Amino acid sequence: xxxxxxxxxxxxxxxxxxxxxxxMLAFAIAVVMGAYAxxxxxxxxxxxxxxxxxxxxxxxxxVAAYLVLARFAPWADPLLLPLVTLINGIGLVIIYRIxxxxxxxxxxxxxxxxxxxxxxxxxxxxxxxxxxxxLQRLTYTMGFVGLGLLVLPLVPFIGKEINGARIWIGVxxxxxxxxxxxxxxxxxxxxxxxVAKRDVLALAGRRLLFIDLPRARDLGPVLxxxxxxxxxxxxxxxxxxxxxxxxxxIVMLYxxxxxxxxxxxxxxxxxxxxxxxxxxFDHVAARFEVxxxxxxxxxxDREFGGSYQLMQGLFALGSGGILGxxxxxxxxxxxxxxxxxxxxxxxxxxxxxTGLMALLMVYALIVERGLRTAIAARDPFSKLLAGGLxxxxxxxxxxxxxxxxxxxPLTGLVTPFMSAxxxxxxxxxxxxxLLVRMSDAARRxxxxxxxxxxxxxxxxx
Amino acid sequence: xxxxxxxxxxxxxLMFGLLMLNVNYLGAVKxxxxxxxxxxxxxxxxxxxxxxxxITADDGxxxxxxxxxxxxxxxxxxxxxxxxxxxxxxxxxxPESSRGIELAAGKYLDGSxxxxxxxxxxxxxxxxxxxxxxxxxTIVPKAQEVxxxxxxxxxxxxxxVAMNPQTGAVQVMVSLPTYDPNTIVVPNKATAxxxxxxxxxxxxxPLLNRATEKTYPPGSTFKVVTTAEILExxxxxxxxxxxxxxxxxxxxxxxxxLPNYGGAAxxxxxVSLRYALERSCNTPxxxxxxxxxxxxxxxxxxxxxxxxxxPFTLPVAKSxxxxxxxxxxxxxxxxxxxxxxxxxxxxxxxxxxxxxxxEVMKPYLINKIVGPDGGVLDxxxxxxxxxxxxxxxxxxxxxxxxxxxxxxxxxxxxxPGVSVAGKTGTAEHGDNxxxxxxxxxxxxxxxxxxxxxxxxxxxxxxTDATGGHTxxxxxxxxxxxxxxxx
Numbered sequence: 028x029x030x031x032x033x034x035x036x037x038x039x040x041x042x043x044x045x046x047x048x049x050x051m052l053a054f055a056i057a058v059v060m061g062a063y064a065x066x067x068x069x070x071x072x073x074x075x076x077x078x079x080x081x082x083x084x085x086x087x088x089x090v091a092a093y094l095v096l097a098r099f100a101p102w103a104d105p106l107l108l109p110l111v112t113l114i115n116g117i118g119l120v121i122i123y124r125i126x127x128x129x130x131x132x133x134x135x136x137x138x139x140x141x142x143x144x145x146x147x148x149x150x151x152x153x154x155x156x157x158x159x160x161x162l163q164r165l166t167y168t169m170g171f172v173g174l175g176l177l178v179l180p181l182v183p184f185i186g187k188e189i190n191g192a193r194i195w196i197g198v199x200x201x202x203x204x205x206x207x208x209x210x211x212x213x214x215x216x217x218x219x220x221x222v223a224k225r226d227v228l229a230l231a232g233r234r235l236l237f238i239d240l241p242r243a244r245d246l247g248p249v250l251x252x253x254x255x256x257x258x259x260x261x262x263x264x265x266x267x268x269x270x271x272x273x274x275x276x277i278v279m280l281y282x283x284x285x286x287x288x289x290x291x292x293x294x295x296x297x298x299x300x301x302x303x304x305x306x307x308f309d310h311v312a313a314r315f316e317v318x319x320x321x322x323x324x325x326x327x328d329r330e331f332g333g334s335y336q337l338m339q340g341l342f343a344l345g346s347g348g349i350l351g352x353x354x355x356x357x358x359x360x361x362x363x364x365x366x367x368x369x370x371x372x373x374x375x376x377x378x379x380x381t382g383l384m385a386l387l388m389v390y391a392l393i394v395e396r397g398l399r400t401a402i403a404a405r406d407p408f409s410k411l412l413a414g415g416l417x418x419x420x421x422x423x424x425x426x427x428x429x430x431x432x433x434x435x436p437l438t439g440l441v442t443p444f445m446s447a448x449x450x451x452x453x454x455x456x457x458x459x460x461l462l463v464r465m466s467d468a469a470r471r472x473x474x475x476x477x478x479x480x481x482x483x484x485x486x487x488x
Numbered sequence: 489x490x491x492x493x494x495x496x497x498x499x500x501x502l503m504f505g506l507l508m509l510n511v512n513y514l515g516a517v518k519x520x521x522x523x524x525x526x527x528x529x530x531x532x533x534x535x536x537x538x539x540x541x542x543i544t545a546d547d548g549x550x551x552x553x554x555x556x557x558x559x560x561x562x563x564x565x566x567x568x569x570x571x572x573x574x575x576x577x578x579x580x581x582x583p584e585s586s587r588g589i590e591l592a593a594g595k596y597l598d599g600s601x602x603x604x605x606x607x608x609x610x611x612x613x614x615x616x617x618x619x620x621x622x623x624x625x626t627i628v629p630k631a632q633e634v635x636x637x638x639x640x641x642x643x644x645x646x647x648x649v650a651m652n653p654q655t656g657a658v659q660v661m662v663s664l665p666t667y668d669p670n671t672i673v674v675p676n677k678a679t680a681x682x683x684x685x686x687x688x689x690x691x692x693x694p695l696l697n698r699a700t701e702k703t704y705p706p707g708s709t710f711k712v713v714t715t716a717e718i719l720e721x722x723x724x725x726x727x728x729x730x731x732x733x734x735x736x737x738x739x740x741x742x743x744x745x746l747p748n749y750g751g752a753a754x755x756x757x758x759v760s761l762r763y764a765l766e767r768s769c770n771t772p773x774x775x776x777x778x779x780x781x782x783x784x785x786x787x788x789x790x791x792x793x794x795x796x797x798x799p800f801t802l803p804v805a806k807s808x809x810x811x812x813x814x815x816x817x818x819x820x821x822x823x824x825x826x827x828x829x830x831x832x833x834x835x836x837x838x839x840x841x842x843x844x845x846x847e848v849m850k851p852y853l854i855n856k857i858v859g860p861d862g863g864v865l866d867x868x869x870x871x872x873x874x875x876x877x878x879x880x881x882x883x884x885x886x887x888x889x890x891x892x893x894x895x896x897x898x899x900x901x902x903x904p905g906v907s908v909a910g911k912t913g914t915a916e917h918g919d920n921x922x923x924x925x926x927x928x929x930x931x932x933x934x935x936x937x938x939x940x941x942x943x944x945x946x947x948x949x950x951t952d953a954t955g956g957h958t959x960x961x962x963x964x965x966x967x968x969x970x971x972x973x974x
Contacts, residue, residue, distance in 0.1 A: 068615065278499070282492040327527065338527065344514050345522020346530045353615075358530055358561070380515030384508060391504040398497045402490050410489045414496060421500040425507060434510040 044105040045097055051109035052093055056086045059116030062354060066124045069355020069377075077135075081123070084139060085116055088146045095150040099157075100467035104400060107466065110393045111444060111459050114386065115142055115452075118445035121374050125359045125366045133366035133447060141449035145456035152460035159464045163408045166219025173212030174255065176205035181262055193263045206259075206268045207441070207454035210275075211461075214419055217276055218412040221283035225407075228284050264310060266438035270426055273297055275419045282414050283407075318436035336363045340372030340431050344383075351379025366447045368439050372431050387428070390443075394421040397462045403469040413465045416458050532583060536562040536675055541597040541620035541860070543578055543589055545627040548858065552625065553578050553590070562675035563617065571668045573636045576697035577627065577661050577802070577853065580669035582684065583677045589623060589853065592801050596621040596857050596865070603857075603865050619860040626657035626855045626868075634969035635662045638962050646925075646944040647698035647832045650966055653840035653930055653939040655870040656849030659970050660940070667694040700804045703829035704943065707915025708749075708768045708897075708955065709926045710824030712838055712885065714777050715765060717788035719881040721780060727762035727888050737771040739816040746774050746819055749914065765888045766896030768912060770823045777822025782812045785822065791876045792838050793848060799873070800833070801853040807834035824915055835928050836941035837873070842889065843909065843930035843939050846882035848874045890933050898927065901960040903968050907933040910963065912955025915946075922946045927959035931967045938970040 060082035067075030089112045096103055119142065123135035156162075162169070180186035180193050187195040187202060195202045221228070228245050259269045277293035280286075304311040313332030320326060321334040321341070328335075339362040347357065357376035359365040365373040375383050397417030404410045423443055430437035441451040514522075522528060543553035552574050555564045566581045568574065579588015586594055595601040599608055599620040611618045635648040639662055650660035671683040687695050696702060719725055733754035736745035747770065748754050754769035764772040777785060789795060789809045797806045810817075810827025820826035833851065841848035850873040857866040877885070889909035892898050897912045910929025924946045930939035942959040 072615075278496055282489060282496050285489075285492050322525075338525075341514065341518075342522050342525060342528035342530065344511075345519040345525075346528065347515065348519045348523070349515060358533060361529055375511070375515065380511060383511045383515065387504060387508055387511065391500075394500050394504075395497075398493065398500065401493050402497075407489055410493060414489075414493050418496055418500065421503055425503040428507050429503075429510070432507070432510050432514055434506060 043101055045101070048105035048109060049093060051106070052089055052112060055109045055113035055116060056082065056089060058113060059085060059120060062117060062120040063123070065354040066120060066127070067355065069353050070124075070127055077123070081119065081135070081139060085112070085119065085142070088143055092146045092149055095153055096463060099153045100463050102467045102471040103463040104396050104466035104470065106392065106396050107459060107463055110389050110396070111456075114389050114393075115145075115444045117374070117386065118370065118442075120354070121359075121370055121377075121445070122366050122447050124354060124377070125370075125373060127355075128358075128360040130360050130365060132364075137449070138447050138452075141452045144449070145452045148453050149456040149460040149463075152457050153464060156461075156464055159412065159461060159468065160406065160408060162215050162412070163219050163222070166216055166223070169212045169219065170216035173209045173216055176209035176212065177255070177259060177268075179205045194265045194268065201449065204441075204448065204450040206265065207450040210268070210272060210419060211416075211454055211457060213272060214275060214279070214415045215412065217279045218408055218415055221279055222408045222411055225283040228280075228286075228289075266311065266314065267426055267430075267440035270297075270438055271419065271423055271440060274422050274426075275415060278418050278422075279411060279415045283411055314436045314438065318433060321433055336369065337431070337433060337437055339363065340369045340375075341433065343372045343376035344432070347376040347379045349380045351375070351377050351382055353377060367441065368427065368446065369431050370442050370445045370447070371428050374445070386445075387424075390421070390424045393459075394418075394424075396466070400462055400466040400469050404465060405469065409465050409468065413462060413469075416462055420455075420458065532675075532677070533561050535581075535583065536564050537617055538598045539564055539617050539619040539860075540566060540581065541599070541622040543593075543597075543623050543625065545625045545629050545632075545855075547855075548622070548624055550629040552627075553581075565675070566673045568669050568673075571670045572666045573632060573662070574627075575666045575669050576663045576699065577625065578669060580672045582672045583675060583680045588802060589625070593623045593854060593857070596623060599860075604859065607860055621857050621859045621865055623857055624855045625853050626652075626659065627661070627853070628659040628970055628973045630973045631660045631966055631969040632662065635660045635962070635966045636664075638965050639664050642944075642958075642962065644944050644958070645692065645698070646942070648940065648942050648962060648966055649699040649832050649836050650938055650940040650970060651836060651840055651849075651851055653843040653849065653936045656840075656851045656873070657855070657868075657870070658851055658853050659938060660966055661697075661699050661853075663696070663698040665690075665692045665694040697802065698943065698945065699832045699941075700800065700802055701831075703805050703807055703831050703834075704924050704945070705826075705828055705915040706824040706830040706835050707913030707924060707926055708770075708824055709835050709838070709911050709913035709928045709941075710822070710828060710830070711765060711768065711773045712842065712889070712911050712928070713788060713792060714773045714780075714785070714822045715761070715888070716792075716842070716877045716881060716885060717780055717784055718761070718776050719884055720788065720877055721784060723880070725761065727884055727891075728760045730758050731761055731764060731772040732775060733757055733759045733764055733769050733772045734775075735771070737774050737819065739819055740778075741814055742816050746770060746823075762888050762891050765911070766891050768892075768897050773822050774819035778815050778819045780822075782818055785809065785818065786812075788876075791874050792834070792841060793874055794830070794834060798831075798833060798837065798851065800851055804833060805831050807831050824913060832941045832943040835926065835943075836939055838876075839910070839928035839930050839941060840936075840939035841874075841876040842882050842885045843933075843936035844882075845879045846875060846877040847872055848876050886933055889929065893929065897954075897956040898929065898960045900956060901927060901929055901964045901967075903931060903964055903971075906931050906968075906971065908964070908967065909933040909936075910960065912960060914954045914956075923953055925953040925958035926955045927963040929960075929963055929967070931971065937974065938967050940966050940970075942966070 063078040064074045067073050119138055122133050122138045125133040126135050179196050185196045186193055187197050189195050194204055194206055281290045310332055317326055317334040321337050326334040343362055354377045359373035362369050394417050401410050401413035404413055427440040427442050429435040441448050443455045540555045544551055553568050558565045579590045581590045597620045599618045608618055645664055647663045651658045667687050672680050674680050735753045736747045738745055794807045798804045807830040809821050817826050821828040837848050850871045852868045854868055856864050859865045886909050889911055893901050893908045893910045898910045901908050901910050908931040913926030915924040925944040927942045930936040940963045942963045944958050
């Protein structure tokens, strides 16, 4: 080995891959514009007038996001932004398509507006939050903010009950779903708290049978979260959010402490809570009934808590088959709330099994990039935060997609980046900004040593 | 922490794996169940997403059923421009069922027939709605109109059916009372079902195609079949052969006798076969029928297609002379009474078979199938159904049937300048004093272009209805219309 050879082969370093990212972004925009055109052709044989407006609007937004990212997080993961753009764009197209059927509540213009605001929040997060570890200092603040947001809909005059769930607040002319923001704050809180306490949680305690039981005062947060999830479930009838938060907390606890016993305790607590809720509350019991036998005519005909909506979603999926009817050729109007919780099934009808597999693949890739960031991160807080945010995204997709496809009992949640709804879109764009920020930190090469020091220098990332 | 993160990643992988497996299960395995579930409205929409083929007559020149693009979820609307006149032929394309030609040629009309596979693939790729083939019928619209208007003007229930005896092509098929299929094809299950149920509950039974779907005692028109067997059985018998014609025929093992119509005498008790048919005397045919025996009568009936449902485009009820009983029953069925039950279509085939030299052609309604691009996909070739009698017997019978119209009971079926052959029937049945009135015949007798059967249901024509007065004039109008339409 000659000295010259070593000089041309320096230590492998992370590439920025900014060019590839831009190309993928352009590809994502092109796919979305093609989908717009396809909707128009499917509906009335014409390319819709809004295609350029929507397409170029989305394109301009994403280029802006790209520029902010290139300036403020140049080492960030190149896949995250294009993947989210693709799925957000497909969501826009499907909402636009549903709007064309005249289903009340579906508005592509609103969704594009919220997307724009989401990109603003994404940029602002990247610009303001130069170092995500600053969040660690806000652990307890975030905890209180999160709990506060979660309770907000229960406050009289502010809270609103829509479609049977009290998870909304009215601000001005808008309705906001604070749980979506609460979920971010609580993940930050969990990460900060667990990083601080993980040693006592993991080490102190008694051994009972095969399970290591932690000390009661360390168990406190678990019990509080469990109780809180149940309270949310009971008071707001929001099964989805409580399942989301509780599951995320258990997994973050496991990541932090490496204790399988905690997962076991958590699962037992959850099952206990679910069974209790099933006994006590009709609307919870109804979900189980529907889950076990959705095709029953009696449940289908039941006015409240029946299987009508679920079956309409499954009919849509079945009618789509493997290749789908094609955009604009299906009947999403038949599915109640097809633009919201059930957007995945509406997509299934027109894009088919193929399209759904692609969408799930994109979600899986986003989660994979997030988890990769967690593993590559250099400090425990970053690892836990990135792991938690990635998991909560995967968990949310699992809960809602699994629900509408009757893999698990249906609990309402928005489909991230796809369902119509501003709060979820803003919160999820912030979530992605946090992942981008952390991936930038993880991938950024450490300060370079002076090369002249010698050939034996080894970089450890 | 990397170890637990990796395990958490595995959990995420598992979750996405489960979602993907489940989506595949739904989209590939369960899809068919969901697609065809009656609660899935898409199947209903799909019924209206096809540019359904038209139904025409007269080589496409007359439109009987058409499809109109109205857009929306129920994009293609079915319309029947002359619905009531053609209801029993066309049937209907209702939200949950179809009937008539709409059912019989359904696969061609909605484009799902294998012959249209290529066309369907082109439509799919070019994103055009699938287009069905159109069906051209053998119906002669002008004659159909004459038949419909004449029967309607008479205010009677019944059926008129006519065909070309040389090919089997059905030229006229009218059944009254009728209904408007346009009320049943509305794309709304509840409205359509309501309209259908109302028709279904109607005592007059407008949904019934009286020409094919129900059997009635054929009365004296059946004497043509009996005569055919008399002639077949003994080649030496001619129209001039003398036969016994008592005023009342003693029936074995009974105390009642079998009289002629109205108890009248038939000549001097000994008449020619021709005269017996002309006057439609009962006793000679009843007597000769008994002499022939069950087996020979059944055999001759089968040669005209009786005993089996006639193969036809539309559903046909089975015509039959009934089970073997005592000889008295044979006497009655030889003159078209007792358990003798025929559809008007079956009696039409009797006339057509005689007109066509003994060869009964298979009746058909569909002339040809024309693809969306104008190419002919299928064309019906005339086919022989049965050989009912020898040409010699057919000639003798034709000769006698011409006499019936010239000098017998069916003089009102005469057409100036055209020789018409025919036979009337006035069928009493059960205890109902009002008889069914029948006429079967063909014209021109020498080279028949049209055979016709007119059936007027009992009660609707009054107690004094007879084949000669009630049915024959209608037959004359219809035959004339067919001949003029040529």
